[in-house]
Structure formats: C-alpha cells, structure tokens
Amino acid sequence: MIKIFFQIIIFLTISQSCKGQTDNTVLHKANYIDSIQNTKQITDLISKIDNRYKEFKPNDSLEFADKKCQNLSDSLKVQPWTKTDFDNNGLTDILVIGNWNDYSVICILDKDGKYEINHITRRSFQECTFPVVENNKIKYYFENEQERGKWDEPRKLKQITLTYKFGDFIEENQTPANHKIKKIEYSTTGCYGTCPIFKLTINFDKSAKWKAEIYNEISNKEVIGNFNSKITEDKYNEIVDLLNYIDFKKLKDNYAVDWTDDQSSTLKITYDNGKTKSIRDYGLIGTYGLDRVYHLLFELRENQKWKK
Numbered sequence: 001m002i003k004i005f006f007q008i009i010i011f012l013t014i015s016q017s018c019k020g021q022t023d024n025t026v027l028h029k030a031n032y033i034d035s036i037q038n039t040k041q042i043t044d045l046i047s048k049i050d051n052r053y054k055e056f057k058p059n060d061s062l063e064f065a066d067k068k069c070q071n072l073s074d075s076l077k078v079q080p081w082t083k084t085d086f087d088n089n090g091l092t093d094i095l096v097i098g099n100w101n102d103y104s105v106i107c108i109l110d111k112d113g114k115y116e117i118n119h120i121t122r123r124s125f126q127e128c129t130f131p132v133v134e135n136n137k138i139k140y141y142f143e144n145e146q147e148r149g150k151w152d153e154p155r156k157l158k159q160i161t162l163t164y165k166f167g168d169f170i171e172e173n174q175t176p177a178n179h180k181i182k183k184i185e186y187s188t189t190g191c192y193g194t195c196p197i198f199k200l201t202i203n204f205d206k207s208a209k210w211k212a213e214i215y216n217e218i219s220n221k222e223v224i225g226n227f228n229s230k231i232t233e234d235k236y237n238e239i240v241d242l243l244n245y246i247d248f249k250k251l252k253d254n255y256a257v258d259w260t261d262d263q264s265s266t267l268k269i270t271y272d273n274g275k276t277k278s279i280r281d282y283g284l285i286g287t288y289g290l291d292r293v294y295h296l297l298f299e300l301r302e303n304q305k306w307k308k
Contacts, residue, residue, distance in 0.1 A: 026090040031110050033083060033092045042081060042096055045108065049115045056106065058098040069128040072157070076141065082133040087111075087164045095120070095131055095138065103127045107138075107169070118169060120162070122285050124259060128157070137172065138162040162288060166242045166296075170289040177247040180204075181240050183270040186297045190214075192261030200297055202239075206231045210306055218302050227306035235303065239296050243269065246289030249277055255286025265294060 036042060039058040046053045059080040064070040081096045091110040098104055105120040120138065121129055130141040141159045162169040184202040188195065199211040210227045217223070248269055264282040267290070271277070285291050 026085070026088055028085070028092075029090045031091045031113075033094050033108070033110055036083070036094065039081075042094070042108075045115070046096075046106075046117065049108070050117050053100065053106070053117060056098055056100040056104065058096045062097065064127070066128065072128065072141070073130055076130050076132055078130045078132060082131075084133055084136050086136055086138075086169075088136060095133055097131070103129065105129060105131050109164075120169060122288075122291065123257065136164075138169065160288075165245065166238060166292055168288070168292040168295070170242075170246065170292050171287060173245055173247060173289075175247075176245040177249060179244055179249065179271040180273075181243060181269060181271045182274075183268075184239065184243075184297075185268040185270075186265065186294075188265045189263060191263035195263040196298070196301075198301065200300065202231055202236070202300075206233070206236050208300070208304070210301060212301070216301060223301075225308050227308055229304045229306045231300065231304060235296070235300065239293065242289070242293055242296065246287065246293070248279070251277075251279055251287065251290070253279060255279070255281045255283070255290070257283030257285065259283075267293070 032045070036045070039060055042058045043056075046056055046058075062070075062073050062078055062080055064073060078097070080098075081094055083092050083094050085091060086093045086095075086107060087109055089110075089112065091112065093107060093109045095105065095107045098106070100106075102124070103121065103126065107118045107120055109116045109118060120131060120140070126142055128143045132139040132141070138161070139159060140162050141157060143157055161172040163172040182204045185200070187199040188197055190197050194215045196215045196217070197213040198216055199213075200208065202208045208229045208231050210229065212223045212225055212227065214224065215222075248267075249271075262283045264280065265284055266278060266280050268276060268278045279286065279290065281290060281294075284294050
C-alpha cells in the first residue's frame with residue numbers, strides 16, 4: 001500500500017513538472033520562411049509584403065570595399081541572412097542583410113500568416129553594421145555617429161543587444177525600472193517637409209490633451225485644434241511599461257543625428273513625487289527604445305477617441 005502511495009506521488013510530481021514545461025514552451029509551427037533556401041525566395045517574399053521594399057536586394061555573401069569592415073564581418077562570422085523566432089510566437093522569422101539605396105538590415109516577422117518588415121538599420125552611413133543572431137536576439141555591432149565639429153575623429157565600434165518587445169526591436173534591459181510616472185508630455189517640431197507638429201500630455205489618471213498644430217493627417221484628413229481624451233488602459237500601460245523597461249531616467253538628455261533638416265521632439269516625464277526627466281531628440285531615433293516610445297505616442301493620435 002505504501003509502495004503504491006509513493007508511486008502515485010512520483011507520477012503526480014512528474015506530470016506536474018511536464019505540464020509546467022509545456023506551458024512555458026512555445027510550440028513551433030511550420031511556415032513559408034522555414035522553406036527559404038535562397039535570396040530569390042527572400043526577394044519574392046519581400047515584394048509581396050511591402051511594395052516600398054521592391055528595390056531591396058538581399059546579399060548572397062558579405063563583401064565590403066572597406067578592409068576593416070570585411071575583417072570585422074569575417075571575425076564575427078556574420079551571415080547574409082539568418083532564421084529564428086525573434087518574437088517568440090512559434091513561427092520562424094528571418095533577418096536579412098542587403099541593399100536598399102544603401103547598406104540595410106531588415107527583419108521579416110511572421111505574425112501568424114501576416115508578414116511584417118522591420119528596419120533594423122535606422123541611420124544613414126552605417127555600412128559597417130553587423131547583426132549576429134543569438135538566442136532569438138540580435139547582437140548588433142555598429143559604428144557610432146560622429147559629433148558635430150569632430151568629423152575627423154575615427155568612429156568607434158559599439159555593440160548592443162536588441163530583443164523584440166513592445167512590438168519592436170529595442171535594447172535589452174535585464175533590470176527594468178519601476179518609477180511611478182505621473183505625467184508624460186511630448187512635443188514635436190517641424191522639419192524640411194510635412195512632419196506633424198503637435199503636443200501631447202498624458203496624466204496618471206489617463207486623461208490626455210492633444211494639440212494638433214499642423215500636418216496631423218488622420219485617416220487622410222488634416223486635423224487641427226485642441227482635443228481631450230481618456231487613454232485606454234492597455235495603451236497607457238504599454239507606454240508606461242516601455243518607459244520603465246528602457247529606464248528613461250538613465251538615458252541622455254540630448255540625442256541628435258548627424259544630418260540636417262530633420263524633426264526634433266521633446267519628451268518630459270514627471271515621476272516619483274515630482275522628479276522630472278526631459279529628453280530632446282533631433283532625428284527621433286536616439287535609441288531603439290525611444291524610437292518605439294515615440295511611435296506609440298504618435299499612434300495615440302489615431303487609435304484613441306478624441307473630442308474637441
């Protein structure tokens with residue numbers, strides 16, 4: 001009787017252990033990307049996904065005119081394209097290095113049959129850029145941008161780890177913050193073109209104000225004026241969680257690309273009993289995490305119910 005009792009206990013323990021392992025594992029589902037064997041298949045897939053990328057040419061091999069770039073690529077064993085499940089949804093994605101007017105790295109994500117192209121290189125003049133896939137993440141090697149007035153100084157190689165979170169690739173942070181955010185204020189300037197100029201204020205109770213000044217085109221219609229809304233809980237939490245994940249407090253106060261005529265923005269966060277953090281970003285790509293924050297804030301103009 002005692003023997004049977006212990007056998008039952010062991011069986012239940014093993015069963016529970018297996019159940020736990022199954023719950024934490026995303027089962028792989030076969031998809032078209034699994035069958036890709038050459039660059040023609042990649043080109044055909046890209047052309048079907050987004051016509052804007054019809055000129056994108058994936059590389060068969062990695063050859064650089066710059067000897068230093070070639071040596072770095074060889075030493076890192078960079079591949080022209082790599083398959084893995086970046087967004088952990090059980091479907092294979094593919095990272096591709098190619099040319100799209102200039103050197104470019106893109107990632108094609110399979111969102112359950114609907115493909116999405118994500119541009120990994122987001123700056124100009126980054127021919128020495130090397131993505132290495134490891135554990136469903138991208139170890140991204142790139143040359144830093146030169147500071148204004150220091151054009152003769154050599155660029156330095158940097159490395160960050162990009163992970164797919166909050167709907168985009170952002171810098172991995174293993175120790176996210178937990179600040180109590182009370183207010184988010186975001187404003188944009190114009191550019192040499194039709195960049196939307198607006199101001200957005202979001203309070204901790206999710207009440208929000210949007211001042212649309214010019215070039216705020218929503219559903220093919222120009223919107224101008226002052227609007228109020230209550231941000232939905234899911235969108236509000238996504239922005240707050242992302243800000244804490246990237247630990248906004250530790251970011252620089254100023255970012256700038258090394259070209260001209262672009263848009264700039266200012267992000268001001270009030271947190272932890274009155275503390276403030278302001279980030280001015282010329283070019284709106286100070287970091288991958290900030291890029292995603294801006295994108296979510298821009299989207300609020302379209303995905304919320306605003307009243308004038």
